[in-house]
Amino acid sequence: HVKTLVISHFYPPEAAAGATRVESFVAALVRAGHDVTVLTNFPSFPKGRFADRRRPLVAVESAGGARIVRLFSILAPGLPGSRLLHWLSAAASASVYALATRERYDVVAISSPPITLALPGMIAARRHRAKLVVDVRDVFPDVAIAMGAWKQGSAVVRTVEALVRRLYRRADLVVAVTPTAISQIAARGVPPS
Numbered sequence: 702h703v704k705t706l707v708i709s710h711f712y713p714p715e716a717a718a719g720a721t722r723v724e725s726f727v728a729a730l731v732r733a734g735h736d737v738t739v740l741t742n743f744p745s746f747p748k749g750r751f752a753d754r755r756r757p758l759v760a761v762e763s764a765g766g767a768r769i770v771r772l773f774s775i776l777a778p779g780l781p782g783s784r785l786l787h788w789l790s791a792a793a794s795a796s797v798y799a800l801a802t803r804e805r806y807d808v809v810a811i812s813s814p815p816i817t818l819a820l821p822g823m824i825a826a827r828r829h830r831a832k833l834v835v836d837v838r839d840v841f842p843d844v845a846i847a848m849g850a851w852k853q854g855s856a857v858v859r860t861v862e863a864l865v866r867r868l869y870r871r872a873d874l875v876v877a878v879t880p881t882a883i884s885q886i887a888a889r890g891v892p893p894s
Contacts, residue, residue: 706806810834
């Protein structure tokens with residue numbers, strides 16, 4: 702069996718498409734006989750706040766044959782930049798966990814967005830000398846530019862573009878859900894195969 706670490710910002714009981722997709726992926730790995738740990742946050746979607754204000758730094762549970770590790774992150778609804786703060790704090794917690802855990806993993810899989818998961822994904826893959834699988838639901842920075850959230854050529858777009866290119870170079874496998882995403886990723890030098 703393969704020891705797999707799945708890093709996802711969203712995971713059930715959150716009612717989000719990304720959470721459902723990752724849960725299905727995890728269930729398939731468990732059915733195939735693999736040992737799966739999911740690294741995620743405490744649920745906050747779609748309300749934008751945690752159900753319980755008293756959260757530990759780490760909570761471990763089991764679901765569907767997988768080990769679920771929920772990590773502390775900061776969520777400040779109504780504050781400017783609160784979503785980015787949540788994404789960055791979650792990525793920082795996942796990175797620290799990946800470095801500190803005594804568990805060893807053969808494969809690290811991340812599900813993006815958010816693109817901030819690139820950091821803990823690359824850190825975990827390096828720390829564990831593991832294969833890196835990148836599941837792309839939305840291609841960054843392309844989706845943020847198309848939505849008008851970021852401006853082409855801005856500092857944030859250049860920074861994210863550099864991060865994305867490094868992530869794709871490091872990945873052993875990149876999975877995308879649409880032909881458009883596949884072409885956007887391939888345009889960055891990733892072989893379509």
